[in-house]
Amino acid sequence: NPLVGNLIGEGHVNYVLMYNMLTGIRIAVSRWQAKLRRPLVPEDFTAAHKYSFDIVGNELTPSAKYDFKFKDYAPWVFRELRESHFHLDPADYLLSLTAKYILSELGSPGKSGSFFYFSRDYRFIIKTIHHTEHKFLRKILPEYYEHVKANPHTLLSRFYGLHRVKLPRGRKIHFVIMNNLFPPHKDVHETYDLKGSTVGREYPEEKAALNPRAVLKDLNWINRHRQLEIGPEKRALLTEQLRRDSDLLKLLHVMDYSLLVGIHNVARGNRDNVRRNTLKVFSPAVPMVKRKPTQVKGPSSPEAIAMRRLVRESDIQNLESITLPEEDHGERQHLIFYQEDGGIRATDEENKNLDQIYYLGIIDILTPYTTLKKMEHVWKGLSADIHKISPVPPAEYADRFFSFMKAIMRGGEGGERFKSE
Ligand code: ATP
Ligand code: CA
Ligand code: CA
Secondary structure, eight states: OOEEEEBOOTTSTTHHHHHHHHHHHHHHHHHHHTSOOOOOOGGGGTOEEEEEEOSSOOSSSOOOSSOEEEEEESHHHHHHIIIIISOOOHHHHHHHHHSTTOOEEOOOOSSSOOOEEEOTTSSEEEEEEOHHHHHHHHHHHHHHHHHHHHOTTOOBOOEEEEEEEEOTTSOEEEEEEEEOSSOTTSOOOEEEEEOSOOSSOOOOHHHHHHOTTOEEEHHHHHHTTOOBOOOHHHHHHHHHHHHHHHHHHHHTTBOOOEEEEEEEETTTTTTTOHHHHHHHHSOTHHHHHHHOGGGOOSTTSHHHHHHHHHHHHHHHHHEEEEOOOSSOOHHHHTOGGGOBTTBEEEEOTTOOEEEEEEEEEEEOOOOBOOHHHHHHHHHHHTTSOTTTSSOOOHHHHHHHHHHHHHHTBTTOTTHHHHHTO
């Protein structure tokens, strides 16, 4: 099942950044990996280690192609998370993240300006994060760690590492490494990003018809009468885990997170090769158009023509086949919600298999309820129902999120409330 990716090779605008990220990870992670494991101490949570790379090299860092600084945060904690709680094989992890020409870029699918990169085997995602998210993750790391320890089946994003790269005279770029919820070996036919908010939470259906990789939202789910069909036992487990995870998020005072749901249709299989179509959607020109909308004046303006040519050329340059593993990787087998073909198999009330596999998890969990969000809350509240808009205070957000998630399961409680809206 080949994945065609928008690979970052030499010459790509983000090549140097990628090179530095991966070089930093390789050196930092292997340095800690070489040490004997020991129990965590409180200082491990606040630790940060600096590395300075240059073309000459020194005793700590081998020579690199570029000059840059790298910072590794809480390495012992993340190592513990990876090995003891997320069941990652250390050698595997390094290999996935450091092979040559390893990453493909997904542009910036969210509004936040974050960039996403897949490891070449599609198992890991590097997400660049804002400084405030970085600070926040460091602050909540002890609670996050304890939660993961107490909840091996948590649906929260699995954070494998937190790092920073700084180019000479350049910006500081923070990033996390996390699990890709979607498996390398199955097409995902429908994707939903669900928050439990119904105001403005709709991806236009006309556009969705043309774009198999569209990320649909709450209203699309409701209007399409979708349901998570999972038998009673799995439903109870999932409900309980969602309850615990949203309780933690409430306690941490965060909001704006979502349940990401990918649906694989077994009868359709992998023949559509949905990921191949992805590229046409998230081509490098998408973020460019977003950033400079005024440049594209009309379909036949010189700018628009140049832009289209750019898209075509870069698409062709960057298309390259990758062979993906056919089998599930080790870590998923340990996890109830990720062990049936990498996800949850749909089942009826008698636990007989149905035709779908669901891939789900809670993502984007690093947004604290800051002043900015409070302002957005008041602002959006002026024009819509103040309890249905997406930015509401954390306790309300978590309760609404949890009720919605219960409602989207067949046989789950509270379905009528949302359906009638
Ligand atoms: P915003 O703050 O505007 O919502 P963001 O930049 O913080 O955006 P996310 O919400 O984290 O981005 O993710 C945006 C999209 O990227 C998701 O809707 C999903 O399609 C994809 N995505 C994010 N995290 C994952 C993941 N762990 N596995 C698979 N896909 C993911
Ligand atoms: Ca989001
Ligand atoms: Ca976000």
